[in-house]
Amino acid sequence: MDVVLSAENLVKVCTARHLGGAKTAIRALDGASLAIRAGTRMAIVGASGSGKSTLAMCLACVEKADAGAIRFQNRDLAQAGAAELREVRPQIQLVFQDSSSAFNPGFTVSEVLQEPWLLQRKMSAAERRERAGELLAQVGLAGNILRRMTRDLSGGQRQRLAIARALTLKPKVLLLDEALSALDYSVQAQIANLLLDLSDRSMEATERPAIVLITHDLAMAARIADEIAVMESGKVVESGSTRKILQKPEHAATQALLACASASPSSLEKRPGV
Amino acid sequence: MRYLARRFLHAVLLLGGASVLAFLFTALAPGNYFDEMRLNPQISSETLAALKAHYDLDKPLGVRYAMWLKSLARGEMGYSFAYNAPVAPLLAVRARNTLLLTLTSTLLAWCIALPLGVWSAEQSGRWVDRVVTGASAILLVIPDIALALGLLMIAVKTRWLPAGGMVSVGNEGLPFAARIADLARHMVLPVAILALGAQPILVRHVRAAVAEALEEGFVRAAEAHGIPRRRLVWKYALRAAANPLISLFGFSIGALLSGSLLVEVITSWPGLGPFLLEAILARDLYVVIGGVLLSTVFLVAGNFIADVLLFWADPRIRTE
Amino acid sequence: MVVLFGLLTEHDLAGANGWLPDMELLLDVRNLSVRYRPQGGGEVFALRGANLTISAGEIVGVVGESGSGKSTLASSMIALLPSNGVMDEGAVVLQGTNLLKLGRGELERVRGSRVSLIFQEPGAALHPTMRVGAQIEEVLRAHGEARKEERRHAVRALLDSVFAGDAERIYFSYPHQLSGGQRQRIAIAQAIACNPKLLIADEPTASLDAVTRREIIELLKKLRRERELAILFITHSVELLEGFADRVVVMYAGRMIEEGDARSVLNAPRHPYTEALLECRPTLGRGDEVRNDARIPVIAGEAPDLSVHSNACAFEPRCAERMKICGERVPEFYESGNGGRVRCFKFGG
Numbered sequence: 001m002d003v004v005l006s007a008e009n010l011v012k013v014c015t016a017r018h019l020g021g022a023k024t025a026i027r028a029l030d031g032a033s034l035a036i037r038a039g040t041r042m043a044i045v046g047a048s049g050s051g052k053s054t055l056a057m058c059l060a061c062v063e064k065a066d067a068g069a070i071r072f073q074n075r076d077l078a079q080a081g082a083a084e085l086r087e088v089r090p091q092i093q094l095v096f097q098d099s100s101s102a103f104n105p106g107f108t109v110s111e112v113l114q115e116p117w118l119l120q121r122k123m124s125a126a127e128r129r130e131r132a133g134e135l136l137a138q139v140g141l142a143g144n145i146l147r148r149m150t151r152d153l154s155g156g157q158r159q160r161l162a163i164a165r166a167l168t169l170k171p172k173v174l175l176l177d178e179a180l181s182a183l184d185y186s187v188q189a190q191i192a193n194l195l196l197d198l199s200d201r202s203m204e205a206t207e208r209p210a211i212v213l214i215t216h217d218l219a220m221a222a223r224i225a226d227e228i229a230v231m232e233s234g235k236v237v238e239s240g241s242t243r244k245i246l247q248k249p250e251h252a253a254t255q256a257l258l259a260c261a262s263a264s265p266s267s268l269e270k271r272p273g274v
Numbered sequence: 275m276r277y278l279a280r281r282f283l284h285a286v287l288l289l290g291g292a293s294v295l296a297f298l299f300t301a302l303a304p305g306n307y308f309d310e311m312r313l314n315p316q317i318s319s320e321t322l323a324a325l326k327a328h329y330d331l332d333k334p335l336g337v338r339y340a341m342w343l344k345s346l347a348r349g350e351m352g353y354s355f356a357y358n359a360p361v362a363p364l365l366a367v368r369a370r371n372t373l374l375l376t377l378t379s380t381l382l383a384w385c386i387a388l389p390l391g392v393w394s395a396e397q398s399g400r401w402v403d404r405v406v407t408g409a410s411a412i413l414l415v416i417p418d419i420a421l422a423l424g425l426l427m428i429a430v431k432t433r434w435l436p437a438g439g440m441v442s443v444g445n446e447g448l449p450f451a452a453r454i455a456d457l458a459r460h461m462v463l464p465v466a467i468l469a470l471g472a473q474p475i476l477v478r479h480v481r482a483a484v485a486e487a488l489e490e491g492f493v494r495a496a497e498a499h500g501i502p503r504r505r506l507v508w509k510y511a512l513r514a515a516a517n518p519l520i521s522l523f524g525f526s527i528g529a530l531l532s533g534s535l536l537v538e539v540i541t542s543w544p545g546l547g548p549f550l551l552e553a554i555l556a557r558d559l560y561v562v563i564g565g566v567l568l569s570t571v572f573l574v575a576g577n578f579i580a581d582v583l584l585f586w587a588d589p590r591i592r593t594e
Numbered sequence: 595m596v597v598l599f600g601l602l603t604e605h606d607l608a609g610a611n612g613w614l615p616d617m618e619l620l621l622d623v624r625n626l627s628v629r630y631r632p633q634g635g636g637e638v639f640a641l642r643g644a645n646l647t648i649s650a651g652e653i654v655g656v657v658g659e660s661g662s663g664k665s666t667l668a669s670s671m672i673a674l675l676p677s678n679g680v681m682d683e684g685a686v687v688l689q690g691t692n693l694l695k696l697g698r699g700e701l702e703r704v705r706g707s708r709v710s711l712i713f714q715e716p717g718a719a720l721h722p723t724m725r726v727g728a729q730i731e732e733v734l735r736a737h738g739e740a741r742k743e744e745r746r747h748a749v750r751a752l753l754d755s756v757f758a759g760d761a762e763r764i765y766f767s768y769p770h771q772l773s774g775g776q777r778q779r780i781a782i783a784q785a786i787a788c789n790p791k792l793l794i795a796d797e798p799t800a801s802l803d804a805v806t807r808r809e810i811i812e813l814l815k816k817l818r819r820e821r822e823l824a825i826l827f828i829t830h831s832v833e834l835l836e837g838f839a840d841r842v843v844v845m846y847a848g849r850m851i852e853e854g855d856a857r858s859v860l861n862a863p864r865h866p867y868t869e870a871l872l873e874c875r876p877t878l879g880r881g882d883e884v885r886n887d888a889r890i891p892v893i894a895g896e897a898p899d900l901s902v903h904s905n906a907c908a909f910e911p912r913c914a915e916r917m918k919i920c921g922e923r924v925p926e927f928y929e930s931g932n933g934g935r936v937r938c939f940k941f942g943g
Contacts, residue, residue, distance in 0.1 A: 041884075048774070048803040154897065155660070184659035184830055189874035189890040201887055216803040219833075223876035226884055242881035260804040261878050491718030498674055498713075499733045499784050500706030503698065509732075513723055588723055589768040 003071075004210050005059060005092065005173050006035040010068035012054050012234075028054040029065065030234030036173060036212055039205030041195070043213045043221030043242075045257060046231035052214045055231070056177045059212070060094040061085050073172075090116070093166035093209075097178035099158045105151040109136075109161060112150055116168045131168075139164040139194055156187035163194065167209075174198070174209045180220060192224055218261040222246055230254045277591060281581040285574045292570040296563045297339050306331060307355040307557045329355065331559075342560070351567075352560025356553070361564040365546070369568055371440060372538065372545035376531045376572070378461060379468035383526065387473055391480025396507045398485055406477060414474035418533060422467045422540050429463050436460050438542035464541045468533050472526060479522050483515035490514060516587045524580025528573040535569075617649035620791055620824050621671075621709075626684030628663075628670050633678070638900045640666040642848040644684070648792060651822040653814075655839030655856065657832050657871070661897055663848035664828045668796040671826075672705050688792070707737045710785035714797040716777035720769040726780045727753070727765035733787045752783040755820070756813060775806035779813065786817060793817075794826045799834065807831075811838055832875060836860060844868045847898040847908035849924075854934015864930040865938050867893070867909045907939070915940065 012029035028051045036042055036059075046052045057063040059070060061077055070077040072088055080088065096102055103112055113132040117123045123131070133143050139160040145153070153161065159179060166174055176195070180188045199208045215221050221228055222242050229239035230253055238251040249255045308325055311317045326332050330341060342352050350360035357364055394406040413421075429435040436442065440460050445453055487493065488511045496510055497503075538547030546565055553561035585591055628641040641663040648654050658664040669675055671686050673694055686693045688708060696704065705711075713719045721729055730752060731745045739745050753761035756779040769777055778798055785793055795814070799807040811834060817823050827839060835842055835856055842859040844852040844867070852865040863869045873891040895912035907913070910920040919939050927935040928942035 047805050185832070185875045186659060186871060186893045189876075189892045192876075193889045193892060196887055196889055218804065219876050219878045222878055222881055223883060223890060242884050244881075246878065246881040256805060258878070260808050491713065491715060492721045494674065495711075495713055495719035495781065495784075496721070496732070498672060498705055498711040499736070500702045500704070500788075501732055501736045502702050505732075505736070510721055514721065516723070589725075590722065590770055 002038050003035045004038040004073065006033075006071045007055065007059060007065075008033050008069045008071070010055065010058055010065045010070070012051075012058060012063065012065050014054065027234050029058065029068075031068070032231070032234060032236050033068075034059075034229055034236050034239070036210050038172065038210055039199065039203075039208045040227065041199055041211045041213070041225045042227045042229065043215060043225035044229045044231060044236075045215055045218050045221050046253070047216060047257070050231040050253075051234040052231045053177055054234075056094060056175050056212070056214045059173075060092050060175055061089055062094060090169035091171050092173045092175065093169070093171040094175045094177060095159070095162045095166050095179045097182050099162035099179075102162060103150040103158070105149065107150055108146065109141075109148055109150060109153070110146040112161060112165055113146075113168060116165070120169075135164045135167055138167070138198075140190070155183055156190065159183060159187075159191055160194065163191075163198075167198070171209050173212065175212045175214065177214045178216070179213075181215065181217065188220065192220060195224060216257075218257050230257065278582065278585055281578060285578045288574050289567070289570060293563075293567055294339070296566045296570075297335065297342070300559055300562055301335050303557075305557055307559060309557070329353065342563070351564045354553075354558055354561045356556050356558045356561070361560050364549075364561065365564050365568055368544065368546045368549045371543060372531070372534055372547070373572070375461065375464055375468070375534045375538065375543060375545060376527065379465045379472070379534065380523075380527055380530050382465060383469040383472040383476055383530065384523065386469065387476035387480055390473075391477045392484050392507060392512060394477065394481045395484035395488060395511075398488075403481075407481070410474040410477045413470065418467075418471045418536065419540075421471055422537055425463060425467050425470075426540060435463050437463070440544050460543075464534070464537045464543050467537050467541075468530055471533060472530060475529075476522070476526060480515070480519060483518045484511050487511040487514035513587075517584065520580050520583045520587060523583070524577040527576030527579070531569060531572050531576075617652065619647060620650045620652075620689065621646075621648045622685075622687040623647070623667075623671060624685045624687065626667070626670060626686065627682040628666050628675065629680050629682060630666075630676070631678045631680065636901050639903055640679075640848055640900065641670065644845075644848075644850055646826075646843060646850065648824050648826060650791060651818060651824055652841065653818060653825045653827060653839045655835035655842045656826060656828045656845060657830065657835065657842060657868075658828075658845035659830055659871075659897070661847065661900055662845040664830075664845050665796050666848075667845070668711060668794050668826070668828050671794055672709055672711055673701055674705075674711065703737070706733055706785070706790065707788040708790050709792045709794065710790045711794045711796065712778075712781045712785050712798050714800045716774060716781045716798075716801070717769065719781050720777055722769055725766055725768060726772070726777075727767075730780065730784050730787055733784050737788045748787070749783075752787055755817075756780075756783045773806075774802050775809060778802065778806075778810055782810075782813065782817070786821065786823065789821065790823070792824045792826065794828070796828045797830070798827075799829070799831070807834065814838075832860065832872060833877075844871075847900060849908065849937065851909070851937045852930070852934065853927075853936075854930060854932060858930075858932040858934055862932055864932065864934070864936045864941065865909075866913050866915050866940075870914075907937070 010029045010032045011027065014026045014028045015024070030051070032051065032055055034044070034055070044052045044055065054063065058065045061070070065078055068078060072092065075084070075088070077085065077088060110132055113135060114128045117128050117131070132146065136143055136146065141157060141160050141164070145157070150158065150161065162179070163174070180191055183191065195211055195213070199211050213221055213224055225242055227239065228242050228245040229236045230245070230251060231237065232253040238245065238249070238254050245254060246258070249258055308322055308331070311322055312319075330338060333341070345352050349362055351362040351365065353359070354361050354364055390406055394403045397403045426437060430437045436459060440457065442456050445456055448456065484507070488507070492514070493506055493510050496506055501510070534545065535547035535550065537543070538545040539551055542548065546568065550562065550565040553565065623644055623646040626641055626644040630638040630640055632638060644663070644667055646654070656664050656667065666675070666679070670679070670681060671693070673696070675681065681694065684694070688704070693701065693704060720726065727749050730749045734745045734748055739748065749765065750761060753764055757764060764772070764776065772780070799810050802810065814825055814827070815838065818825060827835070829835065839856040842854065842856045843850050844859065844865065846867050852859060852863065852868050859868065860872070863872055870891070870893045874893060876890055893912055898908045905923055907920045907925050910916050913920065917939055925937045925939050927937050930936040930941055
């Protein structure tokens with residue numbers, strides 16, 4: 001399958017600005033490389049501070065990398081100008097962990113969904129309403145919430161809405177930065193299934209967005225993604241098919257993550273105290 | 275330390291800018307000190323021109339600014355036409371009096387506002403809080419000038435306090451302690467006007483900052499660890515509220531300074547206020563510029579003090 | 595002890611089978627009900643008649659999703675509800691004292707010295723402009739250690755027991771200089787500073803990554819061993835309780851719906867909700883499920899509405915095994931057959 005979005009040797013130095021104005025430089029990305037293939041599901045896993053969120057920001061062109069290349073459909077986004085980026089950005093969408101802060105609390109669900117189309121000025125009002133209804137159905141939200149304010153939605157509903165909005169412009173890549181982590185397990189499962197629905201293999205590979213799940217939850221990553229990339233200190237230290245990562249982990253970081261995630265009944269038979 | 279150095283540089287630049295602006299605006303204002311003489315038939319236009327030339331008023335603005343800077347370096351800050359003397363020594367005496375008034379009232383205002391605001395925040399919603407917020411709302415709607423005149427009237431009617439001036443007649447002959455007591459009696463009225471006028475804003479800000487801090491997670495966590503309520507309020511919450519309050523402290527010095535200019539005029543306190551007013555009316559150019567600049571120095575110094583306090587109080591600024 | 599046992603109802607003893615008789619009862623929560631009055635009006639019934647016992651040195655895991663009432667349980671146990679919370683009835687009896695009947699001063703003495711509570715966000719739980727060492731000292735000071743030298747000494751010892759090393763540097767650090775895991779360790783040090791018998795931990799690992807999460811769990815295990823500290827560990831991450839908790843309580847819509855030995859509840863859950871909850875959490879397999887796009891089992895339906903006081907099993911609308919009776923009244927606790935008890939009509943009624 002074709003690579004739709006890739007990063008080569010990305011470097012991003014974050015200068016943390018302190019209250020007093022002093023600065024410290026941190027290499028959040030230190031030569032990270034990654035290839036996302038069209039219509040597949042990938043997970044980027046790593047401990048906090050490994051640079052996975054920064055990588056997501058750079059891939060979504062929200063942050064500019066200091067060095068390296070980002071290729072999207074044979075274009076180098078790291079070198080792209082503002083006009084070109086404006087054209088590309090709708091095709092790479094990013095959903096955050098805390099979507100409550102991503103919406104204007106005074107907007108209705110309908111306004112949130114229609115805003116991208118309004119900005120593009122390509123659709124009539126009737127068309128927009130129809131498409132908004134379709135999108136809601138696609139992400140499993142009832143049509144009657146269109147008039148609700150976004151602040152009145154539950155965490156799960158807001159996350160579905162965030163995904164729906166990300167889908168408004170039919171992106172080629174959907175990046176989810178810890179988008180499940182703050183949710184209850186039963187809701188996580190629902191959203192995970194929604195992601196599986198969106199990228200179901202019964203659709204053409206070009207019809208479905210590539211899904212990139214950025215998470216520290218290896219169990220969920222392994223359940224959804226075809227491929228897993230493991231990050232540590234700003235680099236992708238190991239990547240491969242989910243089977244390969246789970247069954248033959250090579251890098252120490254991968255092994256550590258696996259050990260933490262699988263501290264389940266079988267591996268921890270000894271019971272303390274009792 | 276780099277933070278403080280940066281703030282200091284900032285302050286100096288600000289002063290430089292203020293001096294340029296003061297020059298520009300006084301130059302733009304219509305008329306000058308010698309205009310009134312022109313109406314006087316006994317003074318010939320030649321004399322007038324000679325006077326102007328003597329005081330360099332015929333030179334272009336840039337040159338005058340450069341000359342003023344030079345005189346500033348000599349510690350003169352230009353020349354007063356009305357007093358026929360260098361400006362700096364004239365200003366120094368008045369500035370000392372103004373500073374005495376401003377600092378005392380700043381101190382007093384905070385000594386009242388801080389406990390009152392904290393108490394009000396701690397008792398949020400109860401009668402103490404209602405009384406305090408109600409009283410400060412009333413004070414807020416009374417204009418400062420009305421407050422000043424009201425207190426002045428009380429002083430005059432009751433004769434408890436001297437209604438004006440800084441010292442009584444014959445003050446010089448008294449022993450030191452009595453002279454201080456006399457000064458203090460004269461200070462009561464202007465300080466009271468200033469401190470009272472500042473209350474509503476200060477109390478409200480203190481109350482809001484402390485009330486907000488009391489809602490923070492770490493206050494609740496400390497409560498869960500059994501830290502007594504009194505300590506939660508006076509140590510945890512007040513310390514967390516320090517940042518906005520310190521900034522407000524810097525601002526309050528400036529506000530009280532400009533307030534004191536007015537109060538000085540009303541209570542005939544021999545400070546910068548009456549002196550500046552007189553100079554403005556007489557278009558005594560360099561005195562006006564000097565006075566404006568000195569006020570700016572106080573303001574900037576107040577803010578710099580606030581910055582230093584902030585540096586001391588917040589480790590997030592101190593440790594990088 | 596005799597007195598305490600006398601206070602227990604038969605009902606409590608039924609569930610206490612197996613582990614209670616040989617352990618000292620430490621804390622007894624009885625019929626605790628809490629509701630909130632949100633600003634916009636209406637009422638939220640957050641906790642509906644919670645009963646819970648904890649023995650000395652026991653680790654009890656409370657599992658629940660948002661709205662299950664687990665955090666309300668934690669804060670109401672030391673009478674630290676938000677100002678819009680109303681405690682309607684119930685008692686929290688700690689070694690013979692009902693904490694909910696204490697005055698403010700008495701409560702301040704109990705909190706931190708006999709029961710401690712730590713929170714989810716360790717960053718928010720520490721004062722931003724006080725050194726962490728001093729913050730631990732404050733707790734000792736509040737509970738009567740007047741000598742400064744003694745306090746310093748005690749704080750060093752505490753830091754040594756919660757950190758692997760570097761105690762000196764950490765003592766003088768400010769919270770913003772520490773990582774999330776380190777901050778949580780500080781919060782734990784504060785909580786155990788005065789040797790409480792019980793630590794209530796309200797989602798202490800929710801904001802940490804997987805590795806740090808494990809480390810904190812290991813630390814808590816160690817503290818239990820060393821200090822006979824009983825821990826009430828509240829979480830929505832069921833898998834954390836494996837190999838950690840002795841007993842597990844499952845909450846749903848403000849009620850406890852299943853309780854029992856950790857191994858039985860986690861491996862052979864009896865309540866349909868517990869079963870469904872465990873199933874929707876993916877476990878680390880071999881990576882084979884992905885290839886055929888297999889979906890994860892989910893719990894159908896919406897989370898329960900807490901603003902209505904219903905007379906039915908709260909899980910009934912979402913339950914795959916619902917019966918007629920489930921919509922008619924709230925089930926009592928019944929023996930689940932594996933040593934625990936469960937609020938489900940499948941097992942009695």
